[in-house]
Amino acid sequence: MVTGRDNAAVNRSGKAPSWVHQNHASAGWGTWPDRIEVAAPYVLLTLATVFASLDGEPASTYWLAALAAAWVALTDTLGRARWPGGRLLPLVSFGGILVIASVLMTHDILFLVFMIIGFFHALRLEPRWLRLAGLVITAFLLHGLANGGLPKALTTMPHVFLTVVLVQSLTIWGGSVMADKIADQNNARKQALAELNAAMAENAGLHRQLLVQAREAGVLDERQRLSREIHDTLAQGFAGIITQLQAADQADPAVWRRHVDAALALARENLTEARRSVHALAPEALDAAQLPDALRGVARRWSDRTGVPIEFTTTGNSRPVHPEIEATLLRITQEALSNVAKHAGAGRVGLTLSYMEEQVTLDVRDDGSGFDTSMLPPDGGMGGGFGIAGMRHRAQRLAGTLTVEAEPGGGTAVSVNLPAIPVGSAL
Incomplete structure (x- = not known):
């Protein structure tokens, strides 16, 4: 049997929301809830007919039972498969089931078992006020006909009769509203999870992009560092060497050696600084x-x-x-x-x-x-x-x-x- 929670959670299309099927699938049910919901009217109708036959019902009862089965097949079993998103067909199917079930209950009270199907079909109605009205009508007919007819039920302790009808209808309706809310929350969580997964994927892409940019920025920064070091050490050193050699070329023999020694000292210092720059070391002057x-x-x-x-x-x-x-x-x-x-x-x-x-x-x-x-x-x-x-x-x-x-x-x-x-x- 389909649970009341699952039947109460039908959506506007007339079909159980995806979370119902997923919950059953995770428990090993697969598509059994749908199959049971489709089979339930025929099973209950058959049981009521069999039990009623033990009392020797007239042939008209069986013809009505056959009509009920045909009505369910055309408007519900085949109708839901052919027009799954409509609102009018569930209402027509629900109304026909109530009429046929009411007539069958006047023949034999045991057909109240089939009248119960009206609750499940009422839960497929939209909007919610129409769903509540369908539940009230179903409870009104079921309890009224089961207690000797509607006139008797309304004259014999009517306050008890109406209280039972309202409490049962409101309880089922409230359960269906809660189930809808839970279904909406589950759908919102799924959507949030999907958005989170998309955001995580986007963040992963951005992270990869940032890594590439950081790598490129590191390369650029290293190039700029080497450029500055070359300018501050090699370029200046070479300029000093050239200046000293030019001065030596034009100097008297007495001072020639001093300019050459200065050029050699600059060259050695420049070579040392060049090596330290390549290895990103501090200037030699700061070592000691x-x-x-x-x-x-x-x-x-x-x-x-x-x-x-x-x-x-x-x-x-x-x-x-x-x-x-x-x-x-x-x-x-x-x-x-x-x-x-x-x-x-x-x-x-x-x-x-x-x-x-x-x-x-x-x-x-x-x-x-x-x-x-x-x-x-x-x-x-x-x-x-x-x-x-x-x-x-x-x-x-x-x-x-x-x-x-x-x-x-x-x-x-x-x-x-x-x-x-x-x-x-x-x-």
């Missing part, structure tokens, strides 16, 4: 010295090569900071001094390293020719090279800032400000 000492050495070597005096000053409480911070300050110092040697024509240079509570600042000042800062390209570069743009990019990578102040004939000041991140902290 703290940042102030490393900057002092850079300033001294630069002054020896260029002949321009440089004054290095440290302010604040000197302390180790993150290696990336120190390496960035060293590279910016090298680039700024290289720009002074190339463009400024300065007579003196000042280099100041300042330690503050949360920041570390580097200032490079010269008394050279200066320039008009409004002539800088939008990216901050000079002459299409890396220059100021490269220094600014290095600072911004570490949440720092770089400013350039200059005026024609008034010298140039480059100032970089970086967070004083302690050693061992994550960037």
